[in-house]
Amino acid sequence: MLSIMMNDSYWKNFQITNEDIEIIYSHLLNVEIPQTPAELLGIILADRIEKEKIHAKEQEEEHGAPYLPKNEYKVGDTIIFPQLENHVGTVTKVRDANSFDLEFKVITVIVDGEEKEFAAGLEEHILNEASKATLEDDASALSKLLNEFGQHSINILINSLNENDDFTYIGGKWFPSALLIDVNIGLLNLAEAVLDMNGGGPMYTKDILEQIGFSSEDNPKLAEFSLDLAMQDDPRFDEVGTSGEMTWYLKRLEPDVVLNKPIFLQYDEIEVNRDLLTEEMVALETEIDDELSNVFNDKTFKKLSISLLFPHWRSGTLPITNKTKTIFPTALESERVRFTFIDEQTREEFEGWVARTQGYVTGLSDWYETNNVMPGSVIHLQKGSRPGDVVVGVEPHHSSKDWVRTAMIGTDGGIVYANLKQPISTLYDPHMYIAMPSDVSALDESWKNRSNLRKPLVNIITEIINDLARMNPQFHVHVEEIYSAVNAIRRCPPAPILEILATDKRFVHVGDFHYRYENLDA
Numbered sequence: 001m002l003s004i005m006m007n008d009s010y011w012k013n014f015q016i017t018n019e020d021i022e023i024i025y026s027h028l029l030n031v032e033i034p035q036t037p038a039e040l041l042g043i044i045l046a047d048r049i050e051k052e053k054i055h056a057k058e059q060e061e062e063h064g065a066p067y068l069p070k071n072e073y074k075v076g077d078t079i080i081f082p083q084l085e086n087h088v089g090t091v092t093k094v095r096d097a098n099s100f101d102l103e104f105k106v107i108t109v110i111v112d113g114e115e116k117e118f119a120a121g122l123e124e125h126i127l128n129e130a131s132k133a134t135l136e137d138d139a140s141a142l143s144k145l146l147n148e149f150g151q152h153s154i155n156i157l158i159n160s161l162n163e164n165d166d167f168t169y170i171g172g173k174w175f176p177s178a179l180l181i182d183v184n185i186g187l188l189n190l191a192e193a194v195l196d197m198n199g200g201g202p203m204y205t206k207d208i209l210e211q212i213g214f215s216s217e218d219n220p221k222l223a224e225f226s227l228d229l230a231m232q233d234d235p236r237f238d239e240v241g242t243s244g245e246m247t248w249y250l251k252r253l254e255p256d257v258v259l260n261k262p263i264f265l266q267y268d269e270i271e272v273n274r275d276l277l278t279e280e281m282v283a284l285e286t287e288i289d290d291e292l293s294n295v296f297n298d299k300t301f302k303k304l305s306i307s308l309l310f311p312h313w314r315s316g317t318l319p320i321t322n323k324t325k326t327i328f329p330t331a332l333e334s335e336r337v338r339f340t341f342i343d344e345q346t347r348e349e350f351e352g353w354v355a356r357t358q359g360y361v362t363g364l365s366d367w368y369e370t371n372n373v374m375p376g377s378v379i380h381l382q383k384g385s386r387p388g389d390v391v392v393g394v395e396p397h398h399s400s401k402d403w404v405r406t407a408m409i410g411t412d413g414g415i416v417y418a419n420l421k422q423p424i425s426t427l428y429d430p431h432m433y434i435a436m437p438s439d440v441s442a443l444d445e446s447w448k449n450r451s452n453l454r455k456p457l458v459n460i461i462t463e464i465i466n467d468l469a470r471m472n473p474q475f476h477v478h479v480e481e482i483y484s485a486v487n488a489i490r491r492c493p494p495a496p497i498l499e500i501l502a503t504d505k506r507f508v509h510v511g512d513f514h515y516r517y518e519n520l521d522a
Helices: 008-012 018-031 037-063 126-130 135-162 185-197 205-212 220-232 279-288 310-315 365-370 441-448 457-469 479-486 494-503
Strands: 078-081 087-099 102-111 114-120 167-170 173-176 237-239 247-250 303-307 317-319 336-343 349-355 360-362 378-383 390-393 401-409 415-423 507-511 514-517
Touching: 008 135, 018 037, 018 135, 018 173, 037 135, 087 114, 135 167, 167 220, 173 220, 185 205, 185 220, 185 237, 185 247, 205 220, 205 247, 220 237, 247 336, 279 479, 279 494, 310 317, 310 360, 415 457, 457 479, 457 494, 457 514, 479 494, 479 514, 494 507
Parallel strands: 336 390
Antiparallel strands: 078 087, 087 102, 102 114, 167 173, 237 247, 303 378, 317 360, 336 349, 349 360, 378 390, 401 415, 507 514
16 A cells, blocks of 8 residues: 555655645644654655555556456456556456466556566465555554654755744754744743742743743643743753753853863864774774764663763863763753762762763762762763663772872972872772872963973873883883873873874883883983
8 A cells, every 4th residue: 555655765765845844834833733853754654645545546446456366357457566666557368377286367468568467366376465464564564664764754854844934943843933922032031030040940941931921821832832942042041951851041050161161171182193003002092982082882871980080080070972972861952961960879969961062071079079089980870760860979999098109299280100008989990090189279270371281292101101110110001091191281082192102112012002111312
């Protein structure tokens, strides 16, 4: 019945027609409810299916029934062939035949000017069974095709709607512009006051509507959609809901770290020739999973652990990487998403923010301090039971003190390292861990005046290797130790460090990603 839609080429060449647009517009005018592209695609397909059914019935009335091997035919009959894209043929000959003790007829049919032969009067044939397919079978087959091509078709529909001024979009839904309820500046001022009295937000649109006295008894969804659109166009408001919900916040009351990237996370990009990196280096880069690395991961995680880097420790943030992005909530369009952190041990809840386009999550400064987290501490992350929630935790360390890499900061903000016995509160990554002093103000100042950006990265790496090698009997340093130490004084992903180690002959690879420095001028 749906033969036209039951092939790949139909979906690969899928296009939205003017008639489709008229059907969508009429549907939205009728229901007066904003709808998603997927819902609107369903309206289009339902209309096309109904039209194909009507067309098939008209063809059957005009040309005869579809071909079935069990039917009897005579010269002059016209037949529709669903197996041949519904082409019509005329019977010109009928003869007896037998095969494997089966007696049946063979009909000669002219189809598109060609003679073709088909069986007739044959009760046992697979095409007879195909005729018994129900509407449910059609729906099942169509569903499979939509699983494969549905997103492609939705994208084409979205492009068509974007080019049409008759439709308005927000929060993943579309509606006729002509039906929007006017939201004037007075109502927006009231919305600002309501959010202000509620700590800036977040608040659902329907809750704001109730408090400002703006509603539509006939169509509350239309009122929500109209207010959402007006608030989206007003720079005072920020839509901060996760995918699937609309919540609003006053932008001026959002934490500064949400609106402005901390100095510790700002990276002055260094050009890298990736052809110089070995396969092993690329594998290590992928494992480190720095948010600035251009690596790909197609896995979805519900739970994982990461080693905290100094810039994120100092900023009270966590990176949105190829791995962690599957844990943190996201949104269709919003740059910032407000969500809830839950402490793994205490179950205490506290505010978190996703700075989606900036590549980090914030809201952890107090939690880091409470749990005595240091750079290199292992942070556990998992999805919460409620949509958008993220459970965050650390594991207690097995001993109260340990010999660890310890940073000593000079008045100029410079760092030297020593291996000292320090109190340890959390499980940590030995390559990444750096015990920091309670006063890091001098180091902060060096970040603010960006003094270390004036020093070539190769010089920084040289100093770090020479400094850290003194704490190792073999006088060599692991790449991750270098990476962690570099990021204590300037933001840098692994690739520029790896390129220098791969190309500068003074850095000698001694195996298993360990390097030592060799002064070639000595």
